[in-house]
Amino acid sequence: MDTDLFNAARRYADSHVDANGVAKTPIPGLVILRETMPTPLQYAISKPLVALVLQGTKRVSIGKSTFNFGAGESLLITTDVPTVSQITKASLDQPYYSFVMELDAKVIAGLVMEMGSAPFSAGEPVRIDPTETEVADSALRLMLLLDRPGALSVLKDQLIRELHFWLLSGRHGGAIRALGVNDSHAQRIARAIALLRSNFAKPIRIEDLADAAGMSLSAFHAHFRTITSLSPLQFQKQLRLIEARQAMLASGSTISSAAFAVGYESVSQFTREYARMFGIPPARYIREAKSRMQSTG
Structure with a gap:
């Protein structure tokens, strides 16, 4: 682990962390995570990202892996996929810290054009590897900019670009490169996923998603499942349930208001599908979440 990067991330997170363990930064897509105890299971449909763990341990599951x-x-996620994660080692004396940066497809596309032709492939969407020195060095210099607003506005874009360059040059560059290759399957499915994310609470026609991807219906279904591990309708359902779960915890929404807000017309159907996905009904989740907050508050 890079000691300088750890110290820089720790100082920033300790000063800026919110109640959810997230320290947002003025750099788009960059957050520092900090937790002082192991967490319950956390469900998300993650965007492509890289997470450099600086202290503590974490477990991430996708499908059966x-x-x-x-x-x-470092954790590398190269496509939008449903994940179940849990911080497994963290304490008041030694909190969990990680540097998390969303991958920018536009930056990747520009770099791919400059770097020239090279193999690309979707491959496995989740990978764990030792953090590469050049990636850690770029991350450190981004962190040091946070204390220098004047320099941040001038230098952040080139440092974000440099971090992406080293990721593209690393052992899994081929999978990242697919995000920036014009008209690749990964890029086409990403267009459909963007449409799904922005309209998850509304009925949506599969034909419209296939059109966004520029694919026939059969090809779209096949490539969507290969890349995300879900069908489009399963993807939308998980987005709805995760959004409702967050609303019930963050804003105190009732079960019925959360269900209707994410597009369900039946509260009983919402309750069944919520329990099927998360293992407990929503009422029990709310009780247990409130109990945890009271015990740590």
């Missing part, structure tokens, strides 16, 4: 990783290792 589970990955455990800790300080000095």
Whole structure:
């Protein structure tokens, strides 16, 4: 683990972390995560990102695959996929810290054009590897800019670009490159996913998603499942349920208002599908979440 990067991230997170363990930064797509105890299971449909773990350990599952990783290792997610994660080692004396940066497809596309032709492939959407020195060095210099607003506005774009360059040059550059290759399957499906994310609470026609991807219906279904591990309708359902779960916790929405807000017309159907996905009914989730907040508050 890079000690300088750890110290810079720790100082920033300790000063800026919110109640959810997230320290947002003025750099788009960059957050520092900090937790002082192991967490419950956390469900998300993650965007492409890289997460450098600086202290503590975490577990991430996608489908039937589970990955455990800790300080000095990086998590790389190269497509929008449903994940179940849990911080497994964290304490008041030694909190969990990680540097998390969303991958920028536009930056990747520009770099791919400059770097020239090279193999690309979707491959496995989740990977764990030792953090590469050049990536950690770029991350450190981004962190140091946070204390210098004048320099941040001038230099952040080139440092974000540099971090992406080193990721593209690394052992899994081929999978990242697919995000920036014009008209690749990954890029086409990303267009459909963007449409799904912005309209998840509304009925949406599969034909419209296929049109956004520029694919026939059969090709769209096949490539969508290959890349995300879900069908488009399963993807939308998980987006709805995750959004409702967050609303019930963050804003105190009732079960019925959360269900209707994400597009359900039946509260009983919402309750059944919520329990099927998360393992407990929403009423029990709310009770247990409130109990945890009271015990730590």
